[in-house]
Amino acid sequence: MDPLLLGGVVGIVTILVLFSGMSVAVGLLVVSGGFLIIFDGMRSLTLMPEILFAKLDDFALLAIPMFIIMGASIASTRAGADLYEALERWLTRVPGGLVISNLGACALFSAMSGSSPATCAAIGKMGIPEMRKRGYPDGVAAGSIAAGGTLGILIPPSVTMIVYGVATETSIGRLFLAGVLPGMLLVALFMAWSVWTTWRSGNAAVLSPTFYSWRERFEIMPRVLPFLLIIVGVLYAMYGGIATPSETAAVGALLCLLVAMIIYRMWSPAALWVVLRDSTRESVMILFIIAAAGVFSYMLSSLFITQSIAEWIGTLDVNRWVLMGAVNVFLLIAGFFLPPVAVILMAAPILLPIITAAGFDPIWFAVILTINMEIGLISPPVGLNLYVINGIAPDIPLKTILKGSLPYVGCMVLAIIVLSVFPGIATWLPDLVMGAAL
Amino acid sequence: MTGTRMNDNKALTGSDPFLRVTAAISTLCGWIAAGMVVAAVFITCQMIFVRFVLNHSTIWQTEAVVYLVIAATLIGLPYVQRLKGHVNVDLIPIALQFGPRKVLYVVVLSASALVMGMLAFYGYDFWQVAYQRGWKSDTVWGVRLWIPYLAIPVGFGLMTLQIVADIWAVLKGHERPFGLVRDPLNASGTGEL
Amino acid sequence: ETLRLSHQWSTQDVRHKVAQMIADEVKAADIGLDIRIFPSSSLFKAREQYTPLSRGQLDMTVLPLSYAGGQRAAYNLTLMPGLVKNHDHAARLNESPFMDDIKAIMAEDDVMVLVDGYLAGGFSGTEGCITAPKDVEGKQMRAAGKAFEQMLAGAGASIASMASSEIYNAMQTGVLDAANTSSSSFVSYRIYEQVACYTPPGEYALWFMYQPLLMNKSTFEGLSEEQQDTLLEASKKAEAFYLEEAKKEDADSREVFAQNGVEIAEMTQEDFDAWRELARETSYAAFVEDLPEGQELLDKALAVE
Ligand code: NA
Ligand code: NA
Numbered sequence: 001m002d003p004l005l006l007g008g009v010v011g012i013v014t015i016l017v018l019f020s021g022m023s024v025a026v027g028l029l030v031v032s033g034g035f036l037i038i039f040d041g042m043r044s045l046t047l048m049p050e051i052l053f054a055k056l057d058d059f060a061l062l063a064i065p066m067f068i069i070m071g072a073s074i075a076s077t078r079a080g081a082d083l084y085e086a087l088e089r090w091l092t093r094v095p096g097g098l099v100i101s102n103l104g105a106c107a108l109f110s111a112m113s114g115s116s117p118a119t120c121a122a123i124g125k126m127g128i129p130e131m132r133k134r135g136y137p138d139g140v141a142a143g144s145i146a147a148g149g150t151l152g153i154l155i156p157p158s159v160t161m162i163v164y165g166v167a168t169e170t171s172i173g174r175l176f177l178a179g180v181l182p183g184m185l186l187v188a189l190f191m192a193w194s195v196w197t198t199w200r201s202g203n204a205a206v207l208s209p210t211f212y213s214w215r216e217r218f219e220i221m222p223r224v225l226p227f228l229l230i231i232v233g234v235l236y237a238m239y240g241g242i243a244t245p246s247e248t249a250a251v252g253a254l255l256c257l258l259v260a261m262i263i264y265r266m267w268s269p270a271a272l273w274v275v276l277r278d279s280t281r282e283s284v285m286i287l288f289i290i291a292a293a294g295v296f297s298y299m300l301s302s303l304f305i306t307q308s309i310a311e312w313i314g315t316l317d318v319n320r321w322v323l324m325g326a327v328n329v330f331l332l333i334a335g336f337f338l339p340p341v342a343v344i345l346m347a348a349p350i351l352l353p354i355i356t357a358a359g360f361d362p363i364w365f366a367v368i369l370t371i372n373m374e375i376g377l378i379s380p381p382v383g384l385n386l387y388v389i390n391g392i393a394p395d396i397p398l399k400t401i402l403k404g405s406l407p408y409v410g411c412m413v414l415a416i417i418v419l420s421v422f423p424g425i426a427t428w429l430p431d432l433v434m435g436a437a438l
Numbered sequence: 439m440t441g442t443r444m445n446d447n448k449a450l451t452g453s454d455p456f457l458r459v460t461a462a463i464s465t466l467c468g469w470i471a472a473g474m475v476v477a478a479v480f481i482t483c484q485m486i487f488v489r490f491v492l493n494h495s496t497i498w499q500t501e502a503v504v505y506l507v508i509a510a511t512l513i514g515l516p517y518v519q520r521l522k523g524h525v526n527v528d529l530i531p532i533a534l535q536f537g538p539r540k541v542l543y544v545v546v547l548s549a550s551a552l553v554m555g556m557l558a559f560y561g562y563d564f565w566q567v568a569y570q571r572g573w574k575s576d577t578v579w580g581v582r583l584w585i586p587y588l589a590i591p592v593g594f595g596l597m598t599l600q601i602v603a604d605i606w607a608v609l610k611g612h613e614r615p616f617g618l619v620r621d622p623l624n625a626s627g628t629g630e631l
Numbered sequence: 632e633t634l635r636l637s638h639q640w641s642t643q644d645v646r647h648k649v650a651q652m653i654a655d656e657v658k659a660a661d662i663g664l665d666i667r668i669f670p671s672s673s674l675f676k677a678r679e680q681y682t683p684l685s686r687g688q689l690d691m692t693v694l695p696l697s698y699a700g701g702q703r704a705a706y707n708l709t710l711m712p713g714l715v716k717n718h719d720h721a722a723r724l725n726e727s728p729f730m731d732d733i734k735a736i737m738a739e740d741d742v743m744v745l746v747d748g749y750l751a752g753g754f755s756g757t758e759g760c761i762t763a764p765k766d767v768e769g770k771q772m773r774a775a776g777k778a779f780e781q782m783l784a785g786a787g788a789s790i791a792s793m794a795s796s797e798i799y800n801a802m803q804t805g806v807l808d809a810a811n812t813s814s815s816s817f818v819s820y821r822i823y824e825q826v827a828c829y830t831p832p833g834e835y836a837l838w839f840m841y842q843p844l845l846m847n848k849s850t851f852e853g854l855s856e857e858q859q860d861t862l863l864e865a866s867k868k869a870e871a872f873y874l875e876e877a878k879k880e881d882a883d884s885r886e887v888f889a890q891n892g893v894e895i896a897e898m899t900q901e902d903f904d905a906w907r908e909l910a911r912e913t914s915y916a917a918f919v920e921d922l923p924e925g926q927e928l929l930d931k932a933l934a935v936e
Contacts, residue, residue: 020542021531021616023524026550033553043688049561049590054679056508059500062482065475065507173800241805243486244797250482257479276472281523284471284514288524291511301673302635339525349673381529434803435824489806493771495780495790576678576701577792578777580921583701 001039003308010035010305015337024342025285025292032292032299039303048295055294056287059246060166064114065283066249067157071113071122072279073256074227076271077264080122082223083108084130089212089220096195097210098134099144102127103194106148107187110155111231112256114162114249115282116377120149120388128393137201138396139404143378144194146385146401147408148187150374153340155183157234157249160340160373163290164366167348172245173238177430178363179370182419186371189411197407226259239433286341293345306350313354320358321420324368327351328416331369335376339384343373367426368416375412378405454610460603461520467596468517474510478503498579505586512593516600522617531616543608543615551601554594561590634850636691637669639677644815645876646693649746649844649869656865657858664858666691684847685740691846693746696733697776704922705736709841710776712914713907714932717832718878721749721839729931743851745866746844748873751832751881755817755888756809757802760828760896764909770808773798775838778914779811782906785913798822811838814884823891830896831885835903844869 001009010031017027029048036044074080087101087108094100105123113119124145131141153160156176165172233255238248260266260275300306313323334343347369355365377385380402389401419425451457485499518524531539567573569584607613636654640646647670654666669675675683675692681699683689697710708714708729715721724730725747734744752775754761761767768787773795774780780790788809793801795816801807802825810822814832823829832838844866851859889895919926 016530018527019529020546021526021528022546022550023519023526025524026553027526029557030549030553033556043686045556046560046563046686047683047688049557049564049594050679050682051675052557053508053587053590054676056511057504057676059504062478062503062507065510066479066482069475069479169796171800237486239804242490244793244801244806247482247486250479251486253479254483273472276476277468277521280468280472280475280510280514281518281521283475284511284518285523285525287507287511288515288518298674301669304667306673337527381527384525434800489771489789489791493769493789495784495788496792497790500792571702574701576698576777578780578790580701580777 003304004312006039006303007300007305007309010300010303018337024339025288028289028292028296028342032295035303036299044299044302051295051298052291055291058166060162060172061246061287061290063157063162063172063246063249064159064286065279066246066253067114067159067162068118068283068286069253069275069279070157070230070249070256071109071115071118071152072282073253073260073266073275074109074112075118075122076275076278077260077266079227079260079264080105080109081126082220083227084123084126086220086224089217096191096198098131099136099140099194099198100191102131103144103148103187103190106145107151107155107183108227108231110151110183111157112227112234112252113152114157114159116150116152116374117282117384117388119152120145120385121392123148124389124392128389128396132393135203135205136198137203137404138400140194140198140201141404142389142393142396142401143404143406143408144190146378146383146389146405147190147374147411149385149388150377150412151183151186153377154179154186154367154370154374156180157245157252158370159286160344160370161366162246163341163344164348164369167345168352168362168366170362170366171434174363174430174434175366176238176245177433178367178426180429181425182367182371182415185418185425186411186415189415190408193407193411226263230255230259286339289339289342290345293342297346297349300346301349309350310353314357320360323354323358324360324420327355328368328372331372332375335373336379337381338376340370340373340376343376344369361423361427363430364419364423364426368419371412371416371419375409378409451607451612454607454612457603457607457612460599463596464516464520464600467513467515467593468520471510471514471517474506474513478506478510481506498581501575501577501579501581505581509586509589509593512589513596515593516596519597519600519604528616528618531618536615539618540608540615544605547601547605551598551605554598554601558591558594558598561587561594565591632663632854633665633667634690635669635674636666636693637672637674637680637689638693639672639680640670640693642670645750645873645880646842648876649748649873650691650693652869652872653745653844653862653865656868657861660861662855662858662861664854664861681740681742684845685742687741687847687849689847690850691745691844693842693844695840695842696845697840700777703736703740704918705733705925705928707778707918707921708925708928708932709733710839711778711918711929711932712782712837712910713903715749715751715839716835716903718749718751718874718881720935722874724932724935725749727931727935729928729935732928732931737845738848741848742845743848744843745846745862746870746873747841748843748870748877749839749841750813750815750877751836752811752813752838752840753817753829753831753836753884754809754811754838755822755826755829755893757826758808758828760894761809761830762896762898763902764905767809771806773801773807773810773812775812776840778910778918779838781914781917782910783811785909795820799825802826813838813840814880818880818884818887823888823893826888826893828894828896829885829888830898831888832881833885833897835898835900836881837898837903837906 014031084105087104091097091101109119128141161175165175234252237243451461481503485496488494489496565587568587573583574580608615678698680692696706700707764786770788772788774783795812798810799820
């Protein structure tokens with residue numbers, strides 16, 4: 001069979017299997033196994049356990065459970081609330097201070113967690129009820145946290161950046177730095193929208209500043225200090241010559257666990273187990289998808305589908321920006337349905353050669369890809385952050401959460417356009433810190 | 439709609455002995471997996487200390503940590519399956535009536551069990567070759583590979599068992615197929631998107 | 632019939648060109664044989680290739696044989712410090728009884744060699760030159776291959792293991808003081824931007840890695856006589872090309888580093904002997920401890936003039 005046609009068949013079968021309710025990782029293995037048996041014979045089947053094991057045999061992947069532990073241990077304490085309260089006391093002079101401090105807290109928390117749901121849960125638990133109490137529209141309360149939470153995978157550390165780095169052999173340290181300024185750009189856009197839409201909804205009163213005394217402002221600082229120390233410590237270890245990013249993750253995980261235990265007195269084995277259970281569950285889920293996506297890409301490569309698609313796109317004589325637009329649409333659609341790691345692992349081997357051949361920077365592309373994945377996190381049907389919000393505020397109807405999130409999706413699309421016009425927003429910082437790219 | 443639920447969502451076992459034993463095994467797997475990840479955290483920190491503070495060689499740490507995380511992933515599979523933590527997209531099940539949905543559930547999970555069982559089978563084969571031929575890793579530490587490879591048949595084997603238990607639980611009426619309420623599209627405010 | 636050839640290198644790499652040469656020759660001969668190359672680990676990861684090759688699940692590969700040293704301890708001799716002095720010596724080694732023994736072991740795994748070839752490498756340091764064992768004492772080093780790690784540890788260096796792609800960042804942040812890898816990796820990862828001194832492989836060099844083009848033996852024997860002859864003929868041409876390119880890569884690396892203002896150091900006969908003495912106590916001893924019958928093989932290799 002012609003590899004391109006076969007690719008189409010594989011695509012349709014994969015969609016059907018994944019929509020059937022089978023878990024994503026197992027579904028990918030079922031599809032891979034099926035096509036390998038039919039087109040490659042039984043010999044490939046005996047290889048599956050080895051390939052699966054080998055896909056996980058990579059030191060860089062170790063950072064994934066570590067960065068997840070970082071987020072989970074902090075999220076299990078009242079640290080998120082402290083962080084958020086401190087920001088509020090300092091930012092209330094700004095119109096819309098509460099929503100702005102929520103988004104700021106999401107951004108800061110993102111710097112301590114590699115995953116989006118953890119960020120969303122940590123800030124949302126406190127932030128959503130508080131915003132609603134003060135009269136912010138439900139859509140803004142839920143949407144801003146859902147969107148702010150997605151920063152977890154753009155602002156370093158980031159699980160998806162690690163996966164991208166492993167899949168494309170790109171420097172993870174460089175990728176992390178590339179996410180910083182685009183993350184801030186997104187925060188600014190989210191803030192602007194939140195304030196504007198609250199004002200327009202006739203709730204202008206909630207935007208008026210409340211006052212905290214300087215005493216109250218400084219009083220709360222010691223409670224925020226541990227986080228600032230962890231962030232600074234992790235950054236120092238990562239870029240100061242002590243350890244590679246993957247190794248640093250372990251230091252961050254240990255520090256966060258210690259802060260949770262010592263400062264937040266999380267001594268009971270039951271409380272510790274909740275942290276370990278949640279992080280084990282998320283890590284195993286993600287790593288299993290990585291392994292299964294590895295087998296899936298082996299199948300695509302073995303049947304010459306990957307190569308044929310890349311060749312075919314190469315022969316299309318289109319403008320590079322039309323190509324980039326098409327790639328974005330593809331990533332968006334894939335992101336609606338699949339978790340970020342699965343999309344990256346399946347798409348990166350096919351897309352990256354095409355992207356670099358068209359003259360795009362792989363580090364810049366990582367940021368574009370991540371923002372696309374962020375959109376997927378707050379869009380149905382697989383929007384992990386939506387579930388988190390739904391769990392925190394079960395009385396906000398899903399429709400309202402979705403409608404509230406939609407403008408933030410608009411902000412992300414706008415950010416992609418801005419980044420396309422000014423790619424330096426992504427590449428300037430890594431070049432500054434680590435020298436020009438190889 | 440779908441997804442991993444963030445709350446504790448473990449399968450109900452009732453008083454069914456098969457379900458209870460399987461649940462106990464899977465939970466034990468979860469403890470082991472979590473323990474392995476924590477061990478990996480400590481070993482990595484120890485490695486940085488040895489290299490950066492003591493300026494000594496680090497011989498075994500990198501490899502040990504990688505194998506621990508792989509083993510944690512594989513051994514953790516049945517536990518995460520029990521917690522319904524493997525993310526899925528249940529668009530088709532939601533669109534179906536209760537009866538057909540139950541049939542689809544049994545078909546989907548049987549296919550899952552088949553593939554997991556196959557991986558356990560070929561994984562055992564692979565493990566046996568590594569054991570009999572005394573394969574080692576190609577490093578100074580030279581760890582005997584049958585040790586990390588053991589996680590393949592064990593992890594997938596117990597994952598198969600947990601999936602079979604999940605099918606059994608639905609057939610016996612202890613649980614609803616895909617954990618969905620009867621009419622999910624009109625459900626609200628329950629965490630069931 | 633289509634044969635699948637997998638390797639880990641980019642399409643610019645000499646090892647890909649060797650594979651491509653054979654694929655082109657076979658195609659031009661029009662004998663119903665086609666070689667499909669999967670470069671850049673697009674099918675199997677680097678260290679994942681030997682097992683499928685030996686089981687006939689993969690037909691051909693270009694592989695550093697020492698990657699399979701965990702399965703066949705004897706292969707560790709193909710990346711052993713001081714065993715090969717220069718490329719011409721390597722070529723003589725390929726024709727020696729030592730290699731016949733190694734190939735006999737491969738045959739037990741149903742693997743055969745189509746193209747022999749060694750690639751060389753050197754040392755470079757962020758502060759000083761590395762020519763003799765005393766130069767590495769107290770340094771944080773990355774070495775390519777476990778025998779080199781053992782030898783350098785014996786010389787008092789601290790070993791940090793990492794992929795060659797990580798050397799640049801590790802040197803930049805100060806995690807590493809010095810590294811040992813192949814000439815081509817030194818150039819392609821632009822290590823010259825980070826180091827003060829480079830010791831390229833020259834008259835005397837320590838680091839030679841055997842990286843042959845391998846084929847599954849049963850698959851080869853299943854081909855028609857005409858197809859077999861064409862493959863062997865093409866392989867012979869490719870082997871000559873491989874040797875020339877290997878020498879050229881060393882010369883190129885020397886030139887690139889010099890152009891970038893890096894000091895170039897040379898290893899002398901004395902240095903080489905000092906390293907070999909150290910290797911005897913460390914890597915060779917560890918090898919023989921791991922594989923008692925390996926002493927005979929080691930002696931055969933050392934006997935090649
Ligand atoms: Na983050
Ligand atoms: Na989605």
